[in-house]
Amino acid sequence: MAMTGKESTPLLKTALPGPKSKAIVARDDVALATTTKTAPVTAVQGRGVVIEDADGNRLLDFAAGIGVLNTGHCHPKVVAAVQGQASRLMHFAGTDFYYEQQVALAERLGAIAPIKGPVKTFYVQSGTEANEAAIKVTKAATGRQMFLAFLGAFHGRTQGALGLTASKVRQKEGFFPSMPGVVHTPFPNPYRNPWRIDGYDEPQELANRAIEAIEVLFETVLPPKDTAAVFWEPVQGEGGYVVPPKMFPKMLRKLCDENGILLAADEVQTGFGRTGKMFATEHFGITADTVSVAKAMGSGYPIGACLLSAKLDFKQKGQHSNTYGGNVLGCAASLATLDVLQGEKLVENSAKMGAHLGKRLDEFAKQHAFIGDHRGLGLMRALEFVDPKKKGVGGAPKADPKLRDAIEQATWKRGLITLGCGKNSLRFIPALNVTAAQIDGAMDVLGAALKSAA
Numbered sequence: 001m002a003m004t005g006k007e008s009t010p011l012l013k014t015a016l017p018g019p020k021s022k023a024i025v026a027r028d029d030v031a032l033a034t035t036t037k038t039a040p041v042t043a044v045q046g047r048g049v050v051i052e053d054a055d056g057n058r059l060l061d062f063a064a065g066i067g068v069l070n071t072g073h074c075h076p077k078v079v080a081a082v083q084g085q086a087s088r089l090m091h092f093a094g095t096d097f098y099y100e101q102q103v104a105l106a107e108r109l110g111a112i113a114p115i116k117g118p119v120k121t122f123y124v125q126s127g128t129e130a131n132e133a134a135i136k137v138t139k140a141a142t143g144r145q146m147f148l149a150f151l152g153a154f155h156g157r158t159q160g161a162l163g164l165t166a167s168k169v170r171q172k173e174g175f176f177p178s179m180p181g182v183v184h185t186p187f188p189n190p191y192r193n194p195w196r197i198d199g200y201d202e203p204q205e206l207a208n209r210a211i212e213a214i215e216v217l218f219e220t221v222l223p224p225k226d227t228a229a230v231f232w233e234p235v236q237g238e239g240g241y242v243v244p245p246k247m248f249p250k251m252l253r254k255l256c257d258e259n260g261i262l263l264a265a266d267e268v269q270t271g272f273g274r275t276g277k278m279f280a281t282e283h284f285g286i287t288a289d290t291v292s293v294a295k296a297m298g299s300g301y302p303i304g305a306c307l308l309s310a311k312l313d314f315k316q317k318g319q320h321s322n323t324y325g326g327n328v329l330g331c332a333a334s335l336a337t338l339d340v341l342q343g344e345k346l347v348e349n350s351a352k353m354g355a356h357l358g359k360r361l362d363e364f365a366k367q368h369a370f371i372g373d374h375r376g377l378g379l380m381r382a383l384e385f386v387d388p389k390k391k392g393v394g395g396a397p398k399a400d401p402k403l404r405d406a407i408e409q410a411t412w413k414r415g416l417i418t419l420g421c422g423k424n425s426l427r428f429i430p431a432l433n434v435t436a437a438q439i440d441g442a443m444d445v446l447g448a449a450l451k452s453a454a
C-alpha cells in the first residue's frame with residue numbers, strides 16, 4: 001500500500017490480527033524467548049505515524065516503537081543518512097580508533113545537554129547501558145558506592161540498572177542480587193502517593209513530603225557521604241508517565257548539592273523533544289550532572305549515550321569502554337535525527353500537538369469516571385484507569401489494570417496502536433511530526449474503544 005505518513009485514519013482490510021499476522025505470531029511464539037509482547041500487531045513498512053501490517057492493513061502508531069520514533073517511521077533524511085553511510089563505512093570501533101562522525105555528534109549533544117559547563121559523551125547502544133555508564137562514571141568521580149532512586153522508576157534491566165529500577169516486581173523477582181547499594185524513595189506522584197496529598201491542589205506540600213522522606217533516609221540507611229548519585233526520570237516513564245510537582249526537581253537538586261551528591265537524569269524516554277522541550281529536565285529550570293539518552297536518539301537505529309559533565313570523565317584509559325558504542329551508522333542516524341528535530345521544529349510541534357492531544361484526552365477524562373487521571377507533558381501523555389467506586393493506594397480510586405488492558409486491546413483491534421505503562425495507565429506517544437488531523441483520527445478510535453468498555 002502506498003502511504004505518505006500523513007493519513008489520519010486506520011484502513012482495515014481484515015479483522016485484526018489478519019491471517020498473515022497470526023502466522024508470524026505463531027512462529028514467533030516458538031522461536032523467540034519470552035519478552036513483554038502485548039499485542040499481535042505486525043509491521044512491514046511505516047511512514048510518519050502510519051504503519052502497514054503483514055495483511056495490508058493501515059494502522060496509526062501512537063506507541064512509536066516505545067518512544068523511539070520521534071521523527072516518525074522512516075524519515076527520508078534519516079534513511080538517506082544511514083543508506084549513504086552504510087555504503088562508505090559501517091563500523092570501525094570508535095572507542096579504540098577515530099572517525100569524525102562521533103566527534104561531530106558529541107559536539108552537538110554537548111551543546112544541547114541540560115548539563116552546566118563543558119560536556120563529554122560516552123556512547124552506548126541502549127538505555128540500560130547509558131545508565132550503566134552513568135553508574136560507573138558517578139562512582140568513579142565521587143569514590144562513593146551508594147545510590148538513591150525512586151519507587152516507580154525504570155532505568156533498564158541489566159544487573160546494575162536493574163538495581164535502580166523499581167517499576168514492577170516481575171522485573172526483579174528471581175534476579176537478586178542486582179547491584180547492591182541502592183535505596184528507593186517514593187516519587188512525588190500528584191495523583192497517588194503515600195502521604196495521601198492531592199498533589200495537583202497542593203504541589204508544594206507534596207514536594208516537601210518527598211524531600212523529607214529522602215532526609216529521613218539520609219539520617220537512617222543512606223549515608224549522604226557514601227551516596228554517589230540520585231538517579232531520576234524527570235517524568236517517570238514505565239512507572240506511568242508521572243509528572244512531579246514543578247518545584248520538586250529544584251529542591252532535589254539543592255539537596256544533592258548540599259551533600260556533594262551527583263544528579264543523574266535518565267532522559268531515555270523523555271529525551272529529544274518528547275515532552276515539548278529537547279530534554280524534560282529543561283521544564284524544571286535545573287541542570288543534571290549526567291544525562292542518559294537512547295531511544296529517539298537514532299530514530300530507530302540503536303544508539304545511546306551517557307552525557308556527562310566533562311569534569312566527571314574517567315581518569316584512566318580502560319575504566320569503561322565497549323565495541324559498538326557510537327557505531328558510525330548510529331552516529332549518521334543520530335546526526336540526521338538532530339537535523340530533522342531542529343530543522344523541522346519538531347520539538348515546538350511536540351509542545352503544540354501535545355496541547356491538542358492533552359485537550360482531547362481531558363475531554364475523555366471528563367466523560368468517563370473510570371479515567372482517574374490524565375497527565376503528561378508535550379507528546380508524552382497517559383490516561384490512568386480506575387474503579388471509581390473503590391478506594392486504592394494513596395487514597396485515590398483503585399487501580400483497574402484489567403480495564404486498561406481491555407481498552408488497549410479495543411484500540412489496536414480498531415487500528416490504533418497504544419501501549420500500557422505503570423500498573424493501570426495507557427500511554428499516547430505519537431511521532432513528533434504528528435498532525436492535528438492524525439491526533440483527531442486516533443482520538444475517534446480511542447473514543448469508540450472507551451465507549452465499548454463503558
Ligand SMILES: Cc1ncc(COP(=O)(O)O)c(C=O)c1O
Binds near residue numbers: 066128266
Ligand atoms: C527511562 C528509561 N530508562 C532506561 C530504559 C531502558 O532502555 P533500553 O530498553 O533501551 O535498555 C528505558 C526503557 O524503556 C526507559 O524508559
